Amino acid sequence: MSHLLEVRNLGKTFRSRKGWPWSPKSVAIEPLSFTLEAGEILAVMGETGSGKSTLAQIIGGVATASSGEIWLNGQKVHSKNYSQLCNNIRMIFQDSENSLNAHLTIGKQLEEPLLFNTELSPAERRERVNLTLQRVGMLREHWEFYPHMLSSGQKQRVCIARAIILEPQIVVADEALVALDPSVRAQIINLMLDLQKDMGISYILVTHSPQIVKHIADKILILYRGKMIAFDKTDIVLEDTQQPYVQQLLHEHLKQNIQYNSDRSAKIAD
Amino acid sequence: MPQINLYHHDETPSPLQLVWKSYRARFLSMAALYVLLAMILVVILSPLLAPFNTSAQFSDAIALPPSWVESGNMKYLFGTDDLGRDMLSRLLIGGLYSLGLPILMVAVSSLIGMSIGALAGIDRTIKYQSLSRLFDTLLSIPSFLMALIIIAILGTGFNNVAFAITLSLIPQFIFVTRNAVHEEWHKDYVTASRLNGCSKAYLLYRVILPNVTPTLVMQLTVSLSVAIMDIAALSFLGLGIQAPTPEWGSMLARSLDEVYLSPWSMVLPGVTLFITIMAINIVGDSLRRALKERVNS
Amino acid sequence: MTRYLVGRLSVFIIAVFLLTVFSFSLNYLFPGDPITNMTGVRTFQNNYSLVMELRAGDENIAAQYLHYLRHLFAGDWGLSLSNSTPVFADGLQHFMASMELIILALLVAVIFGLPLGVFAATRFRQRSDKAVISLAMMGYSIPVFWLAQLLILLFAIKLGWFPITGQINPLYGVEPQTGSILIDVFLSQSEYKAEALQDALNHIVLPVLILAIMPMMLLLRLMRNATQEMLQKPFVKAARARGLSEWRVLVKHAIPNAVQSVLQQTTLLFSLLLTNSIVVESIFNWPGMGNWLIRSIFERDYPIIQAAVLMFAFVILLFNLLVELYHGWRFPIVRHEQNATD
Amino acid sequence: QSEEPEPAPLADGIIYCSEGNPDTFNPQLITSGTTVDATAAQLYDRLIDYDAKQQKFVPALAKRWETLDNGTRYRFYLREGVQFHKTDYFEPTRELTAEDVQFSFNRWLDETSLYHHVGGSYPFFSATGLDQLINKVVKIDEMTVDIVLNNADSSFLANLATDFAIVLSAEYAQKLLVAERPEQIDSLPIGTGPYRFESYRKDILIRYSRHPDYWREGPGIKHLVYSITPNANKRMLKLVTGECDIIPYPLVSELKALNREQLMVTNEVSPNVSFWAFNTQKEPFDDPLVRQALSHAINREAIIQTIYYGNAELAQSILPPTSWAYDDRGIQYQYDPEKARRLLQEADHSSLDITIWAMPVQRVYNPNARRMAELMQSDLAQIGVSARIVSYEWNTFRRRLSRGEHDTVLIGWYADNADPDNFFRPLLSCAAVATGGNRANWCHTGFDQLLYSAIATTNPEERKALYRSAQHLLNQQQPLLPIAHSKRFQAQQKSISGVELPPYGGINFRLATKKPVQEQSQ
Amino acid sequence: MQLLDIRNLTVEMQTPQGVVRVLDKVNLQLSEGEIHSIVGESGSGKSLLAKAIVGFINPNWQVTADRLWWNGQDLLAMTPKQRRHITGRDMAMIFQDPNAYLDPNSTVEQQIIEAIPQGDVRGTFMRRRVDRKTRVKRLLHRVGIRDHESIMDSYPFELSQGIAQKVSIAIAIAHRPRLLIADEPTTAMEPSTRLQIHRLIARLAVSQQMSVVLISQDVASILPETKRLTMLYCGQLMETGPANEVLSEPAHPYTDSMIRMSLQTQQQLPHKARLPTLPGTIPTLRHMPIGCRLGPRCPYAQKTCVKAPVATHERQRVFHCHFPLLDTTP
């Protein structure tokens, strides 16, 4: 049986400076391979500049790989084939502020993928958009809104709505949780988990936070200067004490603990 | 929209409406806009409004001062020039050449320049930094100089001047459009739309265009004032629209010979030119300001 | 810096190269015989065939271009069609005369424009700011030829303070050597040097003033907006929070950064300055490039048109290069930004 | 403001703001007034001069002359001790001799002369037929020259006294031949005149300085500068600001409006005419009917009022009324658009597209040709003729004009001498077609016949009759429409004196002086 | 005596919709050498409070307080100049995005030198230069930058975020302030860098005898050394008290949910379980609820919550809630 997503020897090099044909190339990602199954959450970790975003962008179709292949359900993914990509892999960006078009209403923006990838009638499209808006916890009235009228949490919800409206199998999120308030962050995590439960979506999550990784990831992929130095189930990576780098990345911050009287707060209903 | 808003009880203005709202709030901006619109209207209607033919010479009213001066005559509101031609009619019809023609030229050159600029902006073949730097460098040659070169090649004359200025305005449009589109192109929202599988045309017209509209409108105002200045300066130097045509710059140039006998023939075209350019500049400036205010809020 | 320098210089060199290609092609675009347009030797003159041979007139275009380039760099820019004087030597004098005017105007614009802009920014949206800025708007919108006429009427005719044409009273007998009148007076053998210098200064005031007004107003507005923007920036607030005096914040932090952003728009400034210099020189009979160009267009003196265009474009490129180099040298962040973007 | 004494260089120099660049520094080569103004009287001397006050010829380089052989031979006795200019490009070793006179005349006369082809053509001499008239120039001895004519000619002495018949230095010419730079004789001039050449910058100035060894009374100033200022308005402003001491063709009415007391405007009657010439070798102007029709269409009264501000007289003939040969028969070609339209229809041209070439410069006879063209444009529009105004830089303008590229041209003429012949042959003879002086390109054998018969006789009555019929013929054929005879104006600082305006063109700075203003007012 | 004593600080600003209280009767006490954390979500007025302390409030805004004392002196009664003097001498501030708060066009060295008080360096011109340089080096060492040579000549854009933050701390402590206000100094940083900065601040607080006000969004990112903790929500003070007490026994429902939302404290939560969270979103300025602003989101809210709760004092702790989780009955 084929995997949902199989990445084979994917690598990416950049010219360090465009315009100088003879300038040396820099390696952003050295060839790496991994697989992802349906309904899994894969967390990608690593320090700044280790190539996390590059990897996410290649899988999301924003950038093209210099080498290697991506297979989806046993089919090869062609990087410029947007319709194949759209229906299966979608991307959420870090900066919800910039990833929405300031001059289009939310409804129009959500309609866009439907317009280009389905044959739905306008009424059906509208219905689908409304449904999706509700699914991410927003109202049909938001159709008429412009992005600048929404809070950052709502914007991130719209981005998620845009990602799931075509019912993809994989959603790639590049540091999508960083800029959010704690309460909103928890809401969005809940939303993502709910969606996974409902629709069986797999996530590829780029993040810095070991807490989040520990809580929701099924697998962890750790990059160090473009090299994949660990890829396995979460608990296995967490237990792995061989690599100091991995330990540093995952554990240092977990030490600091707060004694918290949990009996009291049991009063709070979920 | 018959739906009820549950959360927000305000209207939902689009960003462009917001810009307009903050533009509208300033008295000076609106005044300049009204002046400009009135000018354009007057220019469009000038063949109807002009009381006399521009070349009609009234030998009984040579170098008559404007009507508000004691020796003036109400028949000739702004007085007459040294050949006894009605100043008001000449100024009005002159607007066709000094304001109408630049508007036309800017329209044509913006159409051409923006199309090329938009294509260049999204074209990945011109991605080399040095190459685009080079274009930027070459585009820094002023439009007036380019117009002069074209006139040197083609010779003076109405058509050649119009052609020269139109041509010389195009590079600025290419430059501005290309940079604006290029900048937007790398923003996340365009990437997102691209990932939605949008066609290039959709990307350009629906996604990017609204975002660069204010920049382009601003460039339009800049180009318009440049075009007006250029054509007036060329005519003033005698290389533009030639004498009997009542272009404001050439009227100004020929009025110099009688500054003392009929000062109004120099003051009036100059003031008209000045007000027109100032109105355009204020509109452009206010637009920039309104835009900044929207971004800040 | 080296990389930045090399990058800028190579762009400059390529631009100059393209410029020569352009001016070469002008010879073919202008009406008449290309060789005549290049050299100023008319077809019926007896040395035409010699020139034809020298310029590879019957070989292919590439060879002609190479010859053209060689002559160009050797300073042989042909002869004027109207009076057969060597274009290059003439051009140098006109060039210097223009530069004198332009540089002085630029200085005036900078000396008055920048401080006024800063002043307006510190009084942001107060009455004095509004006054300064409306004045700037008016100064920026006034057609330069009209302004020149008004100022001539006021200062020269009504008040009689300044003369209106030329560089110096010709009776001082200062012969042009460099073209720049102040230098020429200095070099001249005249026994009335002091008086001549004063006369020359008197001549230069009005054109410089008129030429400076528009760039000055532009600079004022740019500087005001930039300073104003900088005063809103976090680092300025941080500097204030550190207890630095307002003056120090302005001088040490706001102004240098504002200057950096203003410098990015100098292209506009130069094109304004050069465009206006053409008009002003024509009005004041200033023997500079602009005047030369306009006259030669009237006289269809193609070798001169070509030379003037070449010089103008070269000046612009050079100005831009110098500003960019200064910019990159003084403000390292510029280098950084430009190396980072593609 | 001019309380302080001026520094020396300003006190002993005069600036004349001329209206254009000279074509050359040799008036033999050209008829352009600008060139003549800049060179003839300043750099050179002639054998004889014409004294307009006494109305007679006076000695100049020739201290006396006599007529021999029934007026076909003139003998000139040259003045001794006449020095040529000493400059940094030439040092004369000898004084003026017969050789110089012979060289100067042979330059335009003798096609075998080495210098004949250096300058190109000699329009004045060919237009007046002087080159045909003179047989040869004979050197009798060092200080005596004979000029031998083919036939007696009443206008000979008059032509000899014009600005064109100047004397060059043969020694300089010889030196240049050796140096293989003969063309330099016209660009770095050497003469015997009151001023010597210093430098010339195109479009900017010509610089002269006093000739220290001048043979007669010279100027009271050391320097003379021609500051080249084509724009009339600018010339006037420069006069007001004191940058010019004298200007030609002032905007008289403007100056009066300015009312500055240190300035004065002089005017003089001047034998000149401005006219509208039709290129008769071009369709449809080869048809006299068309020319007449167009002539009726022009409101010349209005032109006199608006262009000349009334300072001119409506021209009925090409000859000014002051000339003894003038034919006064009332107004010719009355302003009559109806008639014009009718005539045009008669000639089968109900609508016409023409060009009017208008001079870019002011001349005595026409202060603003372009504006005049604008006026005419609207007049012509009334009879259904649409006219386009064409103008080039002055030298280009004349070059193209002589190639006959124009349809019609607004130009004019002012007399070089007192003889009525000077209005006819240089302007309308067949010979003038070839030299480009005939702006109408009109060659009429009958008319030429009349002119030559008038020249051949010395009987005034007979001549008068011949010229009358010539004018009559002209009136019928109408190759050109005379427009106005203008007064000649000159504006100057009151501190300048001694500047002479000879009635027959040119300007003479020989006796110019400059006095500080205070001295004068005492 | 308290170093800083703020009672009922209120900041009101004019909006097109009317006057809005952006800070509503906030109290803050701080004693010498103490680390005080202020926690709240975005828009809760944390930065505003900090700005009110250093006196950088938009002059059009209305600032009132029963007491705004610095070291016994009333800050509100001072002229701007006096206040600036005190601020410049005794206080320092660092911010979330260090790069934006450093002048992009001067080197690190120049900026640190500028922060060194003039009176500290004496002697001849040359001596002063050398002296200044050694001081800069010492400061850099103190904030844990060993590679001082290259850092000194760098421009801010050449620094990584962590280093830049260290530099801005160096600038802040250059004049040995008595109070350091750190406004979310680590929010956008990687965990390892964040840890470094936190340790640095804690160490400096002890070694320099500085009081520190640390502002953060999240209870997870406060310093372990924190003495007291203040919770803000929408400009209202929710709860304040000794940090360990507040964290282990939150009295206010908001504090409680903030703690529970933080994954750091939720070790026992099952894998992929839904997280506890407050419903709804933070209200915008224009739509502030009346009374207790947490009202619409509070799981315990009842009718009385439309009235602003009064402060309840419980030993060291103060909280504003009608229905506190803590048993307050004596």
Ligand SMILES: Nc1ncnc2c1ncn2[C@@H]1O[C@H](COP(=O)(O)OP(=O)(O)OP(=O)(O)O)[C@@H](O)[C@H]1O
């Ligand atoms: N467009 C590009 N051109 C050249 N180099 C690039 C480009 N994009 C990324 N790189 C380089 O590739 C490497 C990986 O970058 P990437 O953005 O993937 O890192 P990251 O792990 O996402 O870092 P961060 O945590 O800061 O987001 C970096 O060294 C970066 O400099």
Ligand SMILES: Nc1ncnc2c1ncn2[C@@H]1O[C@H](COP(=O)(O)OP(=O)(O)OP(=O)(O)O)[C@@H](O)[C@H]1O
């Ligand atoms: N300059 C300003 N103009 C208008 N409103 C402002 C301004 N500064 C702050 N506010 C408003 O004041 C309130 C408090 O702002 P403040 O910056 O203190 O929040 P914060 O708690 O620091 O939030 P964050 O975590 O986002 O930094 C916010 O609602 C904000 O919208």
Ligand SMILES: [Mg+2]
């Ligand atoms: Mg990244």
Ligand SMILES: [Mg+2]
């Ligand atoms: Mg904040």
